[in-house]
Amino acid sequence: MKDRVLVTGAAGFIGRAVVDRLKATGYPVLALVRQESDAKVLAGNGVTVTVGDVLCGDALTTAFSRKPAAVIQLVGRHISVEATARVLAFAEQSEVRRYVHMSALGAAQDSRCHYHRRKWMAEELVRNSAMAWTIFRPSVVFGERCDFVKSLELLVRTGPIIPIPGPGRCLLQPIHVEDVAMAVVKSLDLDRDAGKTYHLGGPETWALNEIIGLVERRLGFRKRRVHFPLGLGRMLIAIQEHPLLGKPLRQLYGDITPDRRLNREHLELLREDNVCPNQTEDWARAMTLTFLEDWLNTRNLPPRSGQSEFILGGSR
Numbered sequence: 001m002k003d004r005v006l007v008t009g010a011a012g013f014i015g016r017a018v019v020d021r022l023k024a025t026g027y028p029v030l031a032l033v034r035q036e037s038d039a040k041v042l043a044g045n046g047v048t049v050t051v052g053d054v055l056c057g058d059a060l061t062t063a064f065s066r067k068p069a070a071v072i073q074l075v076g077r078h079i080s081v082e083a084t085a086r087v088l089a090f091a092e093q094s095e096v097r098r099y100v101h102m103s104a105l106g107a108a109q110d111s112r113c114h115y116h117r118r119k120w121m122a123e124e125l126v127r128n129s130a131m132a133w134t135i136f137r138p139s140v141v142f143g144e145r146c147d148f149v150k151s152l153e154l155l156v157r158t159g160p161i162i163p164i165p166g167p168g169r170c171l172l173q174p175i176h177v178e179d180v181a182m183a184v185v186k187s188l189d190l191d192r193d194a195g196k197t198y199h200l201g202g203p204e205t206w207a208l209n210e211i212i213g214l215v216e217r218r219l220g221f222r223k224r225r226v227h228f229p230l231g232l233g234r235m236l237i238a239i240q241e242h243p244l245l246g247k248p249l250r251q252l253y254g255d256i257t258p259d260r261r262l263n264r265e266h267l268e269l270l271r272e273d274n275v276c277p278n279q280t281e282d283w284a285r286a287m288t289l290t291f292l293e294d295w296l297n298t299r300n301l302p303p304r305s306g307q308s309e310f311i312l313g314g315s316r
Contacts, residue, residue, distance in 0.1 A: 001026075001028070002025075002026050002027045002028065003027070003028075003068075003069030003070060003097070004027070004028045004029070004030055004066065004067065004068045004069055004070075005022055005027045005028070005029055005030065005068060005069070005070045005071070005072060005188065006030040006031075006032065006063055006064070006066075006068035006070070006071045006072070006096075007019055007022070007029060007030070007031050007032065007071075007072045007074060008032045008054055008063075008071070008072070008073050008074055008075045008083070008087055009032070009033075009054075009073075009074030009075040009076070010029075010031035010032055010033050010038075010042060010049075010074070011031075011033040011034070011035065011038035011041070011042065012074060013141070013143065013145050013146060013147070013177060014074055014102065014138075014141060014177055014180060014181065015031075015074045016042070016145070017143065017177040017178055017180065017181035018072055018074065018180075018181045018184055018185065019031055019042060019047060020181070021178070021181040021182055021184075021185045022185055023045060023046050023047065025185055027046075027185075027188075028046050028048075029046055029047045029048070030047075030048050030049075030050065030063055030066050030068050031043075031047050031048070031049045031050070032049075032050050032052070032054065032059060032060070032063050033049060033050075033051055034051070034052070034053060035051070036051055038051075039051050048066060050062045050063040050066075054075050054079075054083045054086060054087065055079060055082055055083060055086060060086060060087065060090045061090075063090075064090045064091075064093075064094045067094070068094070068096060069096065069097045069098070070096060070097055070098035070099070070100070070188050071087060071091050071096050071098070071099050071100070072100045072102070072184060073087050073088075073099065073100065073101050073102065074102045075087070076102060076103075076104075076119070076122070077115075078118075080103075080118055080119060080121075080122040081118055081121045081122045081125070083122075084101065084122040084125050084126065085125055088125055088126065088129050088131065091131060092129060092130055092131065096131065097132065098131075098132050098133075098134075098188055098194070099126070099129070099131035099132065099133045099134075100133070100134050100135075100136070100184055100187055100188065101122070101123070101126045101133060101134070101135045101136070102136055102138070102184070103119045103122065103123050103135050103136065103137045103197075104116065104119045104137055104138065105137045105138055105139045105173075105199055105200070105201065105274050105275075105276065106119075106137075106272065106274050107119035107120045107123055107137055108120055111272075112271060112272065113271070113272065123135055123197070132191075132194040132195070133194065133195065134187045134193045134194060134195075134196055134197075134198070135196070135197040135198070136180070136183065136184060136187075136197075136198050136200055137197065137198065137199050137200060138175055138180050138200035138201070139172055139173040139174060139175055139199075139200065139201045139202070139274050139275065139276065140172045140173070140174045140175070140274065141174070141175055141176070141177050141180055142174050142175070142176060142177065142292060142295065143176055143177035143178065144299070145177075146177065148174075149215070149296075149299075152211065152212060152215045153215055153219065155212070155215075156212065156215050156216050156219055156221050156223070157219065157221065160223065160224075161223055161224050161225070161226045162212065162216075162223050162224070162225045162226065163226050163228060164208070164209070164212065164225055164226065164227045164228070165227075165228060165270055166227065166229070166270045166271075167227055168207065168208040168209035168212070168225075168227060169207050169208070169209065170207065170208050170270050170271070170272065170273055170274070171205050171206070171207055171273040171274065171275050172205070172206055172207075172208060172211065172273075172274050172275070173201030173202055173204070173205050173206075173274065173275040173276055174201075174202050174204075174206065174211070174292045175200050175201055175202040175289070175290075176202065176289070176290035176292075176295060178290070179200075179202070179287065179289050179290055180200055182287060183198070183200060183287070199276040199277060200276070201275060201276035202289055202290065202291070202292060203289045203290075203291055204291060204292065204293075205275050206292065208270070209225075211292070212225070214292065214293055214296055215296065218296045218297060218299070
């Protein structure tokens with residue numbers, strides 16, 4: 001019987017893929033989620049769920065009382081530093097054997113992007129801990145529940161033009177969520193991965209304009225593209241955040257979660273490339289990576305004529 005693994009942020013896009021991979025590999029899973037509805041989805045079949053907030057309350061006390069041998073920390077975004085500090089403290093007190101941390105490609109102390117500086121700060125906490133840690137830095141992650149792809153589909157489908165913030169020339173190296181999950185789970189049993197930071201990227205590099213082109217072809221649309229300055233994007237986001245003026249824009253997003261909609265953080269990310277410095281790192285050994293275009297061509301699409309169904313429907 002394999003050791004128990006605690007997954008924080010288990011209900012998220014990457015979290016669910018990691019939980020599924022752990023189950024398929026024979027690991028008993030302890031999942032920490034924020035919502036009761038997520039607990040109902042994940043519980044059972046080798047998964048024990050704790051509901052609560054990683055930043056407060058007794059959720060971490062309850063989760064670590066179940067004696068995990070390893071922790072996969074996936075809680076991030078705006079609370080990445082605070083969440084990492086608390087999870088690390090509990091992990092060290094509980095003498096957890098392995099700690100795997102999800103960061104982001106581009107994390108750097110001197111990054112122009114606030115998001116990447118915060119990711120670097122969280123990494124520093126991990127590197128300075130007493131844990132046997134591994135850090136993963138993925139580029140853009142795609143998959144069936146991916147808000148990145150859903151946002152691009154919405155961009156292509158809605159209106160007579162395709163509005164694109166900035167010149168659209170920034171480079172991305174999209175990686176499938178199941179490839180990320182496989183790399184994370186494989187690292188648990190490899191002692192040589194302890195103390196290392198790995199960049200995660202897919203088999204190809206694309207400019208944002210090229211990815212939009214892939215989505216256009218898959219959906220069967222061909223529209224004029226209009227690039228607008230990032231400064232104008234900031235104005236639109238300010239309107240979007242207004243309680244009354246932003247209501248029509250928020251309705252367009254449908255079931256795309258608020259922190260995945262176009263925001264100031266995304267505009268910052270579009271100012272710089274997001275590709276791996278080394279595309280042949282050890283984490284990819286014996287793995288067959290998923291090509292973005294191949295995946296798009298097999299993706300189930302909403303009805304072309306049912307624009308309102310696409311905007312308001314679907315599931316996250």
